[in-house]
Amino acid sequence: MISVLESDVAVLDLLDPAFRPDGPQARAARAANWYARTPMGIAVLHHDKINLLLGDRRLVQGSHRILTAQGIVSGPVPEFMNSIILTVEGDDHTRLRSLVSRAFTPRSVAAVRPRIAAVAEELADRLAAAGRGEFMAEFADPFPARIICELLGVPTEQHDAFRTWANDLGLMFSYTARAHLDRIEESLAGLHAATEALIAARRADPRADLITGLIAAEADGDRLTTRELRLMVAALLFAGQDTTRHQLGLAMALFERHPDQWALLAERPELAADAVAEVVRLAPTATGTGRVATRDIEIDGTVIPAGTVLTMLFHAGNTDPAVFGPDADTFDITARRPAPPLSFGAGVHYCLGANLARAEMSEALPVLARRLGPLALDGEPTWRPALGITGPVALPLRFGAPGRAYQP
Numbered sequence: 001m002i003s004v005l006e007s008d009v010a011v012l013d014l015l016d017p018a019f020r021p022d023g024p025q026a027r028a029a030r031a032a033n034w035y036a037r038t039p040m041g042i043a044v045l046h047h048d049k050i051n052l053l054l055g056d057r058r059l060v061q062g063s064h065r066i067l068t069a070q071g072i073v074s075g076p077v078p079e080f081m082n083s084i085i086l087t088v089e090g091d092d093h094t095r096l097r098s099l100v101s102r103a104f105t106p107r108s109v110a111a112v113r114p115r116i117a118a119v120a121e122e123l124a125d126r127l128a129a130a131g132r133g134e135f136m137a138e139f140a141d142p143f144p145a146r147i148i149c150e151l152l153g154v155p156t157e158q159h160d161a162f163r164t165w166a167n168d169l170g171l172m173f174s175y176t177a178r179a180h181l182d183r184i185e186e187s188l189a190g191l192h193a194a195t196e197a198l199i200a201a202r203r204a205d206p207r208a209d210l211i212t213g214l215i216a217a218e219a220d221g222d223r224l225t226t227r228e229l230r231l232m233v234a235a236l237l238f239a240g241q242d243t244t245r246h247q248l249g250l251a252m253a254l255f256e257r258h259p260d261q262w263a264l265l266a267e268r269p270e271l272a273a274d275a276v277a278e279v280v281r282l283a284p285t286a287t288g289t290g291r292v293a294t295r296d297i298e299i300d301g302t303v304i305p306a307g308t309v310l311t312m313l314f315h316a317g318n319t320d321p322a323v324f325g326p327d328a329d330t331f332d333i334t335a336r337r338p339a340p341p342l343s344f345g346a347g348v349h350y351c352l353g354a355n356l357a358r359a360e361m362s363e364a365l366p367v368l369a370r371r372l373g374p375l376a377l378d379g380e381p382t383w384r385p386a387l388g389i390t391g392p393v394a395l396p397l398r399f400g401a402p403g404r405a406y407q408p
Contacts, residue, residue, distance in 0.1 A: 003303050010036040011036060021316065029045060042311070044312045047342065049299065054291070054345060055347035061089060062309055109355045116363045136392055151209065153210065154237070165190050166191075166242045168183050170389040171389075196230055202215055243285050272366045288314050314343050325338075
């Protein structure tokens with residue numbers, strides 16, 4: 001058997017700022033093999049292999065290797081990344097997830113959907129009245145931030161600060177983290193200090209919010225420690241804002257390129273859940289996830305040696321023609337796809353907030369389609385790096401009139 005690290009396959013330079021996970025290099029590599037080599041290890045490109053490996057307990061979460069590859073091996077940023085529920089493993093992960101997961105069950109999320117819908121209507125009304133706007137600043141930023149902040153119990157006057165910190169923290173999951181390290185560290189310090197103050201306030205004055213619930217959460221006589229509470233609240237504030245805001249921006253950019261699908265969603269809001277699934281399939285904000293092999297693993301006669309860093313490229317898997325057929329790259333919100341998108345992960349690290357994110361997008365997108373009408377660019381968008389947590393930084397749009405075709 002041959003090692004994946006020695007085989008003659010394509011090499012994808014994930015450290016190159018010009019590399020795109022949806023670009024021709026990744027597509028050609030996928031057509032040739034289920035994996036490609038990278039400067040850190042291998043990239044997994046086929047849907048079935050990504051799904052299989054994400055559920056393999058011989059692999060452990062490896063997102064922190066994004067930092068290691070850039071020489072960031074100590075300090076508050078890797079300490080945070082290696083301590084949150086996204087990256088911890090084994091019994092520690094099981095324990096943390098059991099203590100917090102009840103807040104994100106379908107039933108719990110259903111209870112807050114009326115509030116999600118109300119916030120979406122309010123923000124959409126403002127955009128519709130203006131006829132144009134910078135979508136990220138005027139909708140995508142405040143919408144998920146308000147929801148997660150209200151759920152946790154963050155005072156209204158602190159929403160803007162928490163939103164800024166969460167946006168900055170998303171940069172730690174990119175291969176440009178070193179260039180923004182001071183900014184990330186400053187936001188992390190601000191988030192930690194504010195989180196500690198909120199926890200202290202809720203210990204003194206319990207309320208009907210998620211922070212109070214986390215303080216009280218108990219399973220088999222076990223509770224979160226003060227440090228775990230701080231890390232959990234900080235991670236939820238980050239995860240509950242940054243990924244959803246960019247996913248909303250990517251959705252609008254995608255719909256702007258497909259006006260027929262946007263008009264269809266306005267006419268048939270019952271397609272909302274299917275539209276969300278199609279958006280996260282073709283334009284995932286989390287472009288991939290990392291894993292590290294803890295022992296040798298054999299796949300189809302090829303060995304993944306212990307210690308190998310694997311990068312699961314979601315776009316490659318989500319558009320794998322072996323699973324999704326010849327129209328795998330077609331955006332169609334009425335299509336019945338044979339497999340769900342990989343964008344929320346799989347296995348024990350399946351995204352804890354997936355139900356909330358889907359609910360927020362399912363409420364927001366039909367409201368926006370109905371209230372705004374046809375979309376057109378009103379300036380040139382700017383973008384975050386293509387790998388990591390990606391999406392628009394700014395997305396200027398005008399509404400009600402056709403415009404030029406969108407060019408990424």
